[in-house]
Amino acid sequence: MPREQTYPPLIAALVRHYDELVEHLRRRFGADRGFARDVVHDVCVNLLAEPPRQPVLTPIAYLRRATLNLAIDRHRVERARAAWVLSMDELPDGVSEAPGQARRLDAAREFERLAAAIETLPPRCREVFVLHKVHELPQAEVALTLGISRKAVEKHVRLGLAACRAALQRELGS
Template sequence: MPFDPVKPSLLNTLVRHYDELVDRVRRRFGDRGFAHEVVHDVCVQLLEKRDKDGVHTPLALLHKISHDQAVSRYRSEKRRQSWIVTLPELPDTICESPSPQRYCEATRELEHLAQAIAQLPTRCQMVFVMHKVHEIPQAEVATQLGVSLKTVEKHLRLGMAACRDYLARLETQP
């Protein structure tokens, strides 16, 4: 569509009344930057679409279009903000994964515990691993090994004491 300077187009009206449109949106929504963005969006809409024929009051139409655009933008911004989780204060740690130093310490402790378990007598070691590592209930351990529940409890008690002693000796070594 060729430009007709005689016929007042919506785009010409927008250019002439730009500040007025911005002020009108700013008064309604309170933020001048927001108002500029809304009026710019209206301008882009007018550039992308064909000019409407038969508009008797182009300024009134621009007021309506800019108001509708502002309401739409405001609502979408409120929806977007509702998805953002706000915390009263930042967490102490950024990442929950252990530090390299803590990882090395834990690996060393696990190796020491494995050494302590390896030094237990065979039957005691089996009971200890089945119950403490694999979390099999004591009654089931007794059934699987063909021993009494009292024997399982005794091996667990002896295994715990032996592991505690072994780890205590390691801590006292230089």
């Protein structure tokens, strides 16, 4: 035979008066039973998570007040949300993460300027810069691959970055 579950007094009162609380909220807000049930369920969850610190002398009055307060809060939130939605002339279908045509065109021009700046670099400097910045090889590996010192790699990378920066700034200045 299953053992009978014992509940804290407020939860027991909530279970006993569940239908009454739901009906009270439904009448008070003219809402559907789903709204009222959700509010009563949330009050139950709140009571289980954080019971009152002091004993409640009239559990049904306490539960009516708790469900009413939560329902009022929810009703206000829903009303504000509905007003916000109505204030929008037209809601967008969705926000696209893809860049717009203008941004793609700007990016293509910027890429062309950078490619042109890299092409103007001396051959060894261009080779070092491309290996490090485009192919993402570490400077030590670039030095080893090309048989040059790490200081030389650093110098070529600095020169390449300066040329790219100058190409981009020329465009901004014009």
